[in-house]
Amino acid sequence: MYRPQIKVLDCTIRDGGLMNDWRFDKSLVKDLFSGLAKAGVDYVELGYRADKKQFSTKDNGPWRFCDEEDLREVAFECDTKVSIMCDVDRTDYNAFLPAKDSLVKLVRVACYVPDIDKAIHLGNHVKSMGYEVSVNIMAVSHALEPDLDEALDQLAETNFEMVYIVDSFGYLYSEQIHYLANKYKSKLPGKEIGIHCHNNQQLAFANTVEAIIKGMNYLDASIYGIGRAAGNCPLELLLGFLKNPKFDVRPVFDLIEKYFIDLKEKLRWGYEIPYAITGILNKHPRAAMAFMKGVHGRTFSEFYEEMLNVDDL
Amino acid sequence: MYRPQIKVLDCTIRDGGLMNDWRFDKSLVKDLFSGLAKAGVDYVELGYRADKKQFSTKDNGPWRFCDEEDLREVAFECDTKVSIMCDVDRTDYNAFLPAKDSLVKLVRVACYVPDIDKAIHLGNHVKSMGYEVSVNIMAVSHALEPDLDEALDQLAETNFEMVYIVDSFGYLYSEQIHYLANKYKSKLPGKEIGIHCHNNQQLAFANTVEAIIKGMNYLDASIYGIGRAAGNCPLELLLGFLKNPKFDVRPVFDLIEKYFIDLKEKLRWGYEIPYAITGILNKHPRAAMAFMKGVHGRTFSEFYEEMLNVDDL
Numbered sequence: 001m002y003r004p005q006i007k008v009l010d011c012t013i014r015d016g017g018l019m020n021d022w023r024f025d026k027s028l029v030k031d032l033f034s035g036l037a038k039a040g041v042d043y044v045e046l047g048y049r050a051d052k053k054q055f056s057t058k059d060n061g062p063w064r065f066c067d068e069e070d071l072r073e074v075a076f077e078c079d080t081k082v083s084i085m086c087d088v089d090r091t092d093y094n095a096f097l098p099a100k101d102s103l104v105k106l107v108r109v110a111c112y113v114p115d116i117d118k119a120i121h122l123g124n125h126v127k128s129m130g131y132e133v134s135v136n137i138m139a140v141s142h143a144l145e146p147d148l149d150e151a152l153d154q155l156a157e158t159n160f161e162m163v164y165i166v167d168s169f170g171y172l173y174s175e176q177i178h179y180l181a182n183k184y185k186s187k188l189p190g191k192e193i194g195i196h197c198h199n200n201q202q203l204a205f206a207n208t209v210e211a212i213i214k215g216m217n218y219l220d221a222s223i224y225g226i227g228r229a230a231g232n233c234p235l236e237l238l239l240g241f242l243k244n245p246k247f248d249v250r251p252v253f254d255l256i257e258k259y260f261i262d263l264k265e266k267l268r269w270g271y272e273i274p275y276a277i278t279g280i281l282n283k284h285p286r287a288a289m290a291f292m293k294g295v296h297g298r299t300f301s302e303f304y305e306e307m308l309n310v311d312d313l
Numbered sequence: 314m315y316r317p318q319i320k321v322l323d324c325t326i327r328d329g330g331l332m333n334d335w336r337f338d339k340s341l342v343k344d345l346f347s348g349l350a351k352a353g354v355d356y357v358e359l360g361y362r363a364d365k366k367q368f369s370t371k372d373n374g375p376w377r378f379c380d381e382e383d384l385r386e387v388a389f390e391c392d393t394k395v396s397i398m399c400d401v402d403r404t405d406y407n408a409f410l411p412a413k414d415s416l417v418k419l420v421r422v423a424c425y426v427p428d429i430d431k432a433i434h435l436g437n438h439v440k441s442m443g444y445e446v447s448v449n450i451m452a453v454s455h456a457l458e459p460d461l462d463e464a465l466d467q468l469a470e471t472n473f474e475m476v477y478i479v480d481s482f483g484y485l486y487s488e489q490i491h492y493l494a495n496k497y498k499s500k501l502p503g504k505e506i507g508i509h510c511h512n513n514q515q516l517a518f519a520n521t522v523e524a525i526i527k528g529m530n531y532l533d534a535s536i537y538g539i540g541r542a543a544g545n546c547p548l549e550l551l552l553g554f555l556k557n558p559k560f561d562v563r564p565v566f567d568l569i570e571k572y573f574i575d576l577k578e579k580l581r582w583g584y585e586i587p588y589a590i591t592g593i594l595n596k597h598p599r600a601a602m603a604f605m606k607g608v609h610g611r612t613f614s615e616f617y618e619e620m621l622n623v624d625d626l
Contacts, residue, residue: 173522173554174487201550202512206519209486224586236586237514240593241486253613256586271584273537273549273569280553300566 002243005217007042010235011196013063014045014085015227019267022047023061028259029074032223035251037080039239043106045083046071051092071103081105085136086126088118099130108134108164113143116151123160134162134218136196140180141171141282152187162192162218167207170200170230170279174210181214194218197233199225200279202271204233209241223252224260226267229285229292230275268292273300281307315556318530322356323349323548324509326376327398328540332580335360336374341572342387345536348564350393352552356419358396359384364405384416394418398449399439401431412443421447421477426456429464436473447475447531449509453493454484454595465500475505475531480520483513483543483592487523494527507531510546512538513592515584517546522554536565537573539580542598542605543588581605586613594620 012032013024029046036044047063055064062070066084075082083106099105107126111119116137123133135155140148155163165180172180177195184193195211195218197204208219221235236256239249264270274288277300287310291303298306325345326337342359349357360376368377375383379397388395396419412418420439424432429450436446448468453461468476478493485493490508497506508524508531510517521532534548549569552562577583587601590613600623604616611619 174519175526199515201553202515202518202547205515206487213488234515234584234589237589237593240514240589250614250617253586253617257613273566276547276550276553277566280550300570301563304563304566 003212003217004244006212006242006244007218008040008235008238008242008247009043009045009083009194009218009220010036010041010222011045011220011232012222012226012235014047015222015232016267016269017047017061017063018228019226019269021060022063024063026062026070026073029063031258032255033075033080035255037078038251039248040244040246041080041235043081043083044075045085045108046075047084048090049084049086049095049107050090051095053092054090066104068097068102068104075103077103083108085110086122087111088115088122091122093122093125096126096129096131102131104131106132106134108136110136110138110166112138113140113147113151116154120154120158123158127159132162133160134164134194135160136164136166136194138166139168139284140165141167141169141176149183149187152184156188156191160191162194163188164194164196164218164220165211165216166196167198169282169284170198170203170275171282172197172207173201173203174207177207177210178214181211181216185215192217194220196220198227198230198279198285199232199271200230200275200285204231205237205241208233208238224256224264226260226263226269229269229289230271230279231269274303277304277307283307283310316525316530317557319525319555319557320355320531321353321548321551321555321560322358322396322507322531322533323354323535324358324533324545325535325539325548327358327360328535328545329580329582330360330374330376331541332539332582334373335376337376339375339383339386342376344571345568346388346393348568350391351564352561353557353559354393354548356394356396357388358398358421359388360397361403362397362399362408362420363403364408366405367403379417381410381415381417388416390416396421398423399435400424401428401435404435406435406438409439409442409444415444417444419445419447421449423449423451423479425451426453426460426464429467433467433471436471440472445475446473447477447507448473449477449479449507451479452481452597453478454480454482454489462496462500465497469501469504473504475507476501477507477509477531477533478524478529479509480511482595482597483511483516483588484595485510485520486514486516487520490520490523491527494524494529498528505530507533509533511540511543511592511598512545512584513543513588513598517544518550518554521546521551537569537577539573539576539582542582542602543584543592544582587616590617590620596620596623
């Protein structure tokens with residue numbers, strides 16, 4: 001679908017980092033950035049900017065912090081912009097240079113619906129320093145309708161550029177994407193709406209296509225679908241679908257061949273029955289990730305039963 | 314989605330057999346049939362009934378032929394019906410008992426659009442012996458529109474129960490499924506429409522859900538998505554989505570755990586870049602299957618380039 005307004009954001013390092021504590025080699029990240037620039041990807045999200053008072057640099061690789069000097073070793077100024085993500089309550093407000101002195105162009109603030117006031121506060125701070133700002137409302141499949149409505153109404157009053165629908169649990173299917181797209185569009189006139197999907201039910205690419213059909217222009221994807229647990233929308237499928245001639249999928253195939261086939265063997269993101277179960281049941285994947293790591297003391301059916309009976313967020 | 318008319322057909326052995334020459338152990342097939350009966354699956358397709366004059370029983374396991382005595386070793390009369398598939402030009406018309414003497418209830422005739430006359434001829438023969446009959450029009454993403462229209466008009470004149478949309482190459486996405494669903498429904502009043510998807514672009518489950526939304530009631534799926542190349546719609550996801558209380562996904566999880574995790578390691582169906590490439594480009598997967606089997610003399614990008622320039626069916 002050729003719609004020049006469409007922007008693709010690659011979140012390989014940021015979301016994939018949830019599987020290896022952001023310990024990607026700089027040589028890989030450097031190859032990735034230049035490959036994605038060749039592929040015509042609009043934004044590359046190179047990690048989080050987490051508060052070093054809360055997270056140790058010993059337990060986490062550099063892409064959990066995205067220091068400017070680390071970013072400059074792997075990325076450069078070009079049409080492909082660098083994005084970073086910040087979680088509310090986990091961010092040091094003093095960790096941002098003025099945008100004109102930073103390689104970063106976009107800061108995405110991640111929050112749950114109940115934290116929307118904090119997200120707006122952090123977003124305003126970052127905006128005042130000159131960055132593009134997105135607010136990514138996570139776990140929207142757990143949001144209470146009136147709370148989500150109020151959050152969107154508040155976001156409508158901001159000068160942030162984008163608001164994202166985030167299906168953190170890989171629960172949603174097309175009709176629900178359509179419903180949320182209509183809601184976000186009507187509540188947020190003048191803002192761009194984005195979509196970030198998880199692949200627990202093999203619906204991440206499909207739901208991203210539904211978002212395109214509904215007029216959403218900001219699309220998250222990751223190389224070979226890397227990301228927490230079941231992972232994300234595979235970038236190679238998204239670029240294969242988009243018909244804008246500025247995109248070229250070949251550099252993504254090259255990166256997969258060079259790095260991501262082996263990484264997948266090691267990190268094991270992607271479709272697995274425990275992730276499918278938490279997706280089907282609209283649950284956080286953490287229990288499924290524990291199941292995948294542990295000796296299988298339980299069967300899939302026992303895990304399913306347990307998840308049916310658990311009431312978590 | 315609770316719609317009692319919905320029927321689920323498991324094609325694990327029939328389509329999965331394309332990956333191992335139908336050499337599934339009888340103990341597995343027996344467990345599978347009774348597990349799927351417990352799961353509430355409506356039809357289990359246990360294989361092809363191929364012509365033994367054309368295909369050797371030495372080179373192919375029993376489920377390429379589905380002799381009645383083999384079927385009776387693994388299946389039994391119950392609410393879950395046995396289905397078999399027949400290809401036009403590869404079927405011995407004398408290989409069918411009268412339906413009342415057979416364990417088989419449904420015969421599905423597979424053909425490409427240009428073979429529709431042969432399919433109707435074979436379907437009429439099978440129908441006259443008392444079976445339910447479906448015609449499965451394969452590779453619909455390569456069909457010429459007027460030829461497909463004429464095929465459907467001819468099928469409308471038959472007394473077959475079902476006609477299937479088959480996305481053999483895993484090329485279609487939601488809007489195309491909607492388009493075909495509208496066409497099949499308007500051309501085939503009174504018949505049930507079915508859907509059989511391939512998962513090259515991780516859209517098999519998503520497209521099956523779109524088919525449900527469009528009122529199609531016959532849904533193909535396979536355990537853990539087993540099937541040729543990228544495989545099919547995973548049965549466990551489909552049963553997780555359907556809300557009809559007659560379905561129970563647990564026996565499917567048990568079968569996956571007992572057999573299909575190991576089988577997938579061995580047979581390697583599922584999402585792979587070469588299959589994604591043929592799906593994106595609307596090509597038969599045979600070149601991708603050769604790529605997967607061979608020593609990788611070529612890179613993914615070279616394979617993509619080659620597929621861009623090839624004009625095959």
